[in-house]
Amino acid sequence: MTTGEDAPAKVNLSLHVTGRRADGYHLLDSLVVFTSAGDRLDMAAGTGLRISGPEASGLSAGPDNLVTRAAALMGMQEIGLHLSKALPVASGIGGGSADAAAALRLLARTCGKPLPPMADILALGADVPVCLAGRHCRMQGIGEVLDPLPPLPPVWLVLVNPRVQISTPQVFRTLPCRDNAPMQATLPQWRDTPAFAAWLRDQRNDLESPARALAPVISQVLRVLAAQPECALARMSGSGATCFGFFATEMAASLAAQAVQASHPDWWVRATGILPHRSDQLTRATT
Known part of the structure; x- marks a missing residue:
């Protein structure tokens, strides 16, 4: 039995905000995929949480850390855990939720x-249920309704974070319209990567516009990604500020990541594939 768990990055290929409940929670309709880039959590000697890795700086291991809160929720506050942090903090790709x-x-x-x-x-965060499932899906409700996707064609992404943190509540407060159209009721079968990219171009991330207003550098990131050869789509993930470029081949993604990193060495840049399709049953989570 392994004594560790991967915490893969979550990417919202689309994110439609379709309403708001009376309790203030927003209703979403999102196509979510997981990538080979991510953090790693392992059992460790001693007690409490220890954090290391290239993105560990400034991240507290105290009671507010989501790993610490998850352990407390399991009644395991004193267990030893080690988090290797590779994803930027508060970046719209589910790092804390995945952890x-x-x-x-x-x-x-x-x-x-x-x-x-x-x-x-759900009290840990709206993205925790989908990260707990850990497979590509359509996420609806406030994050608790998860439906499986058919096998996806090959997809490679270039993830770029300009090293700015954005408050998710502030992005939602800035959202001009909260009753937007959802994705179509029945999703298509995407025959290949170009067809998948073409369909995604007709979808949206409704949080992108308010996030760009709060952090104009996001617009620059999107322009840089869109200018890369063979980039079929450039869009923000989640509430930002991480954006992704969508590519049909690993080589194109790798070359794009190298070019973006060379021109913007202060940005966090990763080329990554999406994880293999899992055919086991995805439980439809409800509250």
Whole structure:
């Protein structure tokens, strides 16, 4: 039995904000994929959380850390955990949520503990349920309704974060319209990568415009990505500020990442593929 869990980056290829509940939670309709880039959480000697890695600077291991909160939710506050942090903090690709989900999976598996109720998992963050499932899906509701996707064609992404952090609540407060159209009721079968890219170009990230207003550098990132050869789509993920370029081949993505990093050495840049399709049943989570 392994004593660790990967915490893959979550990318919202589309993110439609379709309403807001009476309690203030926003309703979403999002196409979510997971990538080979991500963090890693391992069991460790001693007690408490230790953090290392290239993105560990400034990240607290205290009670507010989502890994610490997830361990507390499992009743395992004193267990030793080591987080290797490779994803930027507060970057719109689910880093903290993926870490919390990895903690829940790891402690449930190694300690024989049942997972908490979905309402408690959602209290950690709207992205934690989808990160807990850890597979490509359509995410709806406030993040708790997850439906599987058919096998996806090959996709490579270039992830770029300009090293700015954006407050998700502030992005939602700046959103001009909260009752936008969802994706179509039945998603198509994408025959190949160009067809998938063409369909995605007709979708949206409704949080992109308010995020760009709060952090204009996002517009620059999108322009730089869109200018790369063979980039089929440039869009922001989540509430930002990480953006992605969509490519049909690994070589094109790799060359684009090298070019972006060379021209903007202060940005965080990664070329990555999406994880292989998982055919096991995806449970439809509800509160």
